[in-house]
Amino acid sequence: MVEGKRVAVVVPAFDEELLVADTIAGIPDFVDTVVIVDDRSRDATADRAAATGDPRVEVIRHEANRGVGAAIVTGYARCLELGIDVTCVMAGDNQMDPGELESLVAPVARGQVDYAKANRLVTGEAWDLIPHSRYLGNAVLSLLTKIASGYWHVADSQAGYTALSLGALRRLDLDRLYRRYGFPNDMLVHLNVQNARVRDVPSRPVYGVGERSGIRIHRVAPRIAWLLFKGFWWRMLQKYVIRDFHPLVFFYALGGLMTLVGLILGLIVAISRIFFGNEITTATVVLVALLLVSGTQFVLFAMWFDQEANKDLR
Structure with a gap:
């Protein structure tokens, strides 16, 4: 618990048998529940997670590969059933520093914000540690996400290290959230329609721990850009026409x-x-x-x- 609030971590995982156990081992003791969502991995990801013996761990297996966004939504739905006060998301490839988790959880647990997310671009290490093609792609998508989501103070839109309050989770229509790599961008668009308060938390980029990225910038970026274009006009309609003017x-x-x-x-x-x-x-x-x-x-x-x-x- 943090500030008397129950905390859960959702870990979407696909073919992460080499790193999922290390990810679980690093999750701090203040976390009450760890929901591992195996997105129909082709390896022993689910078995490795279950074999850790951590009593906090619950493994959910998808019958078919649905995408990282779908895995997160499954985890969100489970935490909603459990009534978890603060639901966090960490990747299963050990690329998110568990030492930073409390700084994400604390403002949400105190009720200062509804959603806290990591921002790796504010540190001086980002350009040196993040592959340059991904850094530049992230910067462009962050600019487009500012316009589409209305959160002009938020950057590093692709960061998936987040913490969400129970109240904001209840207001979200989980069925409408995008199911694949554009999930963090789409999440911000939907949160803005709900007038959720969002804060960036400085984060240290972690690379070179044995992770294997399935992201291909030249394929993913156009799809996310189109997603943001549609999300922008949906937000205009919902927020500035239907719900208010x-x-x-x-x-x-x-x-x-x-x-x-x-x-x-x-x-x-x-x-x-x-x-x-x-x-x-x-x-x-x-x-x-x-x-x-x-x-x-x-x-x-x-x-x-x-x-x-x-x-x-x-």
């Missing part, structure tokens, strides 16, 4: 439309000039410039309105 939706819609039309018209004019030698009139140039400048300004104003609307969720 804010004029920023008009700024985003008009700004996006004007920018898109300006880009298309500018491209058509450029092609017409380059390939067909057609003259470009002053009126056409002014129209394209007006659309692009006005559209960009509208979008920037919408971002500022969104940031102001969410400033109390820190």
Whole structure:
């Protein structure tokens, strides 16, 4: 327990027979329950977890591989049944420092925030320890997640080391959460609709412990970007139209439309000039410039309105 609150750790695991026992062994004593969710591993992950003999451990096996997000949702559902006050998520590959768990749990247990997540990018070690391709991909996705989720103060969106309050867990629609690698990003979008308070907690990147990453940035990043695009408009509809009203939706819609039309018209004019030698009139140039400048300004104003609307969720 922490601050008199029961704490559980959900460990999604897929083919982690080499490291899952070390992960369990490192989980601090203040954790009351450890839920290992074996996502239909092809090795002995579930058996190795059960063989640790830790009385806190409960192993749940998926009959089919559903994805890391689905494994976390299964763990969340189990902790919801148990009425756990603070539910944390740690990967099964021993890449998350268990010594940092209390710093994630404490603000949630005290009721200061609803969701605490690790941020590996604020330390000076991140660029040196994280593979550069993953670091840059993470930075781009973090920027997109800020826009999509409305949590402008949050970075390192791909960090899966988190702590969630029971109240926030009860308000989430677990069936709507994304089931695969974009889960942390989608989670933030759904939490924002619930007006959950979120805090980043500095974390030390851990690499070179024998982990095997199944993430391929060139494949995963486009899917997550598309997920965030859909999540952004879903959040606009849910938060600023259905549950309440804010004029920023008009700024985003008009700004996006004007920018898109300006880009298309500018491209058509450029092609017409380059390939067909057609003259470009002053009126056409002014129209394209007006659309692009006005559209960009509208979008920037919408971002500022969104940031102001969410400033109390820190």
